[in-house]
Amino acid sequence: MITVSVPPAIDSIALEARIASRADVRLVPWALQGPPSVPARELDAVVLPFHTTSATPNPGYVGPTELAALATAESVRLVQLLSIGAEGVAAHLPPAAALCNAVGVMERQTAELAVTLVLASQRDLAGFVRRASTGTDRWDNRRTPGLAGARVLLVGHGGIGSLVERMLEPFGVAVTRVAGSERTLPDGRAVHGPDALPALAADADVVVVTLPLTTRTRGLIGAEVLAAMPDRALLVNVGRGPVVDTAALLVELRAGRLRAALDVTDPEPLPDDHELWALDDVIVTPHVGGNTELMPRLLLDLVADQLVRLDRGLPLENTVEEPR
Template sequence: MSPSPRPTAALAMSRRAAEAVLEPSVLEALADAVSLQPPPVLGEFSTERARSVLADAELLVTGWGCPPLTAEVLAHAPRLRAVVHMAGSVRGHITDACWERSIDVSSAAAANALPVAEYTVAMILLTGKRVLESARDFRAARAEVDWSRTPREVGNYRRTVGILSASLVGRRVLELLRPHDLRVLLHDPYVTADEAAALGAEPVALPALFARSDTVSVHTPLLPATRGLVGRDLIDAMRPDAVLINTARGAVVDQDALTEAVTAGRIRAVLDVTDPDVLPPGHPLWSADNALLTPHLAGSQGNEWRRLADAAVDEVRRWAAGDGFAHPVDRDRLAYLA
């Protein structure tokens, strides 16, 4: 069924998400494209108001904290034809029932990939130069540093960077690394050698990625098949003083094996995600000098939320005009997307 001349849309996300992404100008832009149900947003689907809103909704604009769109929920939304997600992954709320109803789905995952990739490239370059350690030592010494004693392995000239998975983020990282004098390796079983070359990387097997890289950056989605993918054998194979960067999901990495390698001083780590997220207060990684833990900040934050909102507004406009989505989510490719 095609959208009506002015389709009815509703907002479904947590209150915190709404406060972050739904600026007044965003709501105005959405209301220009569709007949938008006014806030408050739907934070749950079981209330009388929620069911009343769902009964008329042809489009849902969702965000972080949107409850799952189960078959029971969809039974109260007979006119629903599309979902535009104002964030990245849709795994938390798009269920099999949505695909079985042939509901069109769009996501701002491509927009959210940009700041994650920027964070990753910044950390690749900073750790290659050992900036964080040097700043810490400089603060402690408060004296001139003898630059001539810098070890030969410090720096980013022809440093080898390994990218685990050519996901949306992984591909953006590869693109941003192109101007730098780095050797780039890629492991992704779904990418051919020619495709890897086009991305500016040398395709390698998983063990080789870890054994040959000075820095390994993880961009693999968390799936049953990838849980613990970066296990003890791969971590043990990393070069001394190599860096593991993880901006994907903590459970992709064997947390115990990583902790042992880091606290032993054998490798370094930059972790925007851990398993669990957040680590217990007494966890040894908190106090490890060669580990940097950040609070899941690589993804969109602050003014970057507006990029997500703008991407979603563009998709709403396209769908309302009958043009289809520019960034549709394909059910068959969900298993390969971070």
């Protein structure tokens, strides 16, 4: 039998039902706030709550202080994330623990939100709703930039970025791709390296960021890239907030030169008095990219399969290779 801690975000009854006939697993609650409900040495696996690198995490999330509690569970062999991003966790892993993420759970929903933000911004839905609610210029049937035929730069071409590209195909957009390294896709499409970003941004109507946060991506979308973007171009970020330099972005937004649609921000959560909330050409959503009604079921399926693998001694899926 293996003993596994699960956070409140996971329905333990539903998880147990998925595992019951497949593995011998004992589930115990632990949200990393205080000691686990059993001695830490008895844990074989920890299903981590949603996590953040912020010292002031959102409700239901854990931050660096709580993550430090992982080190007390020295016998843990698996730390399972409920997200794709793994930033900030590796430093706290028990010595023998594998770190696995939730690849396959949130990519489609996050790509869906990215395209939603692009469409909403390119057709200025927020502006039309705002004028309708205030009663000012309600029938201002002016032209908007639109998406059809636009030049789109995808910054990140993993699971989310590649899905965004597929979802954009019907709009006849011209897509350029940037990822962590230069490569050619099997069908011959080019993926540029990050050094090409400023030059490519200069020719983009829309820039969509889907990158995870690493030491290499932090601040990647900074003053140089933002200044290179054409006037009134749109920046969309559904990756991680610190990939974009918020201070540099605010300079461009205050001047009215760029527009933005952000599902992730730096800082996060975004304070109520932050300037981003008040700017007309900015849409902010509260980090909800993967958060649809489909997500809990997909997470349960993933966690159940991983625990069965652990119990049977089979190779784990979605292992994250990060330095400790």
